[in-house]
Amino acid sequence: MLSTLGNLIWFFLGGFWLGLGWWLAGLVMALSIVGLPWARSCFVFGGFCFFPFGREAIDREELTGQGDLGTGALGLVGNVLWFVVAGLWLAIGHVIAAGLNFVTIIGIPFAIQHLKLAACALAPVGKTVVSKDVAAAARQRNARYPS
Numbered sequence: 770m771l772s773t774l775g776n777l778i779w780f781f782l783g784g785f786w787l788g789l790g791w792w793l794a795g796l797v798m799a800l801s802i803v804g805l806p807w808a809r810s811c812f813v814f815g816g817f818c819f820f821p822f823g824r825e826a827i828d829r830e831e832l833t834g835q836g837d838l839g840t841g842a843l844g845l846v847g848n849v850l851w852f853v854v855a856g857l858w859l860a861i862g863h864v865i866a867a868g869l870n871f872v873t874i875i876g877i878p879f880a881i882q883h884l885k886l887a888a889c890a891l892a893p894v895g896k897t898v899v900s901k902d903v904a905a906a907a908r909q910r911n912a913r914y915p916s
Contacts, residue, residue, distance in 0.1 A: 772823035775878070782879045783866035784819055787886070790862055791815030794855040807851055810893045817898040821882050825904040826889045826896050832907045839895040847894040856891050863887035
């Protein structure tokens with residue numbers, strides 16, 4: 770219930786416009802053909818940006834317990850290319866929205882969420898979005914069985 774209320778308020782305090790920004794970046798990436806690997810991430814994080822409360826971005830390696838293409842060296846290269854092309858601009862948008870939300874008392878939790886999304890905007894490759902329960906279970910499992 771609280772997540773639903775938070776998502777509703779969030780949608781009007783910057784989530785809608787920045788979600789569209791993510792989707793626009795995804796559309797540009799998809800149309801460029803070369804950017805197809807990043808397009809899916811854009812649409813996933815755009816949906817996350819529309820309604821973030823109750824969900825969390827987590828490294829896929831932390832979630833699954835094993836690496837893949839996006840969590841290794843190729844993921845690092847992908848994140849560097851992403852940062853130059855679109856990541857910096859999306860992060861700036863989230864930081865500006867966070868600043869605007871921080872000036873009000875009710876906006877502080879939303880500003881914090883914008884800052885989390887700004888971090889995601891800088892390096893989305895190798896991350897996925899899951900419910901908070903799934904993320905907590907993955908962290909608890911990894912705490913029990915360190916690699």
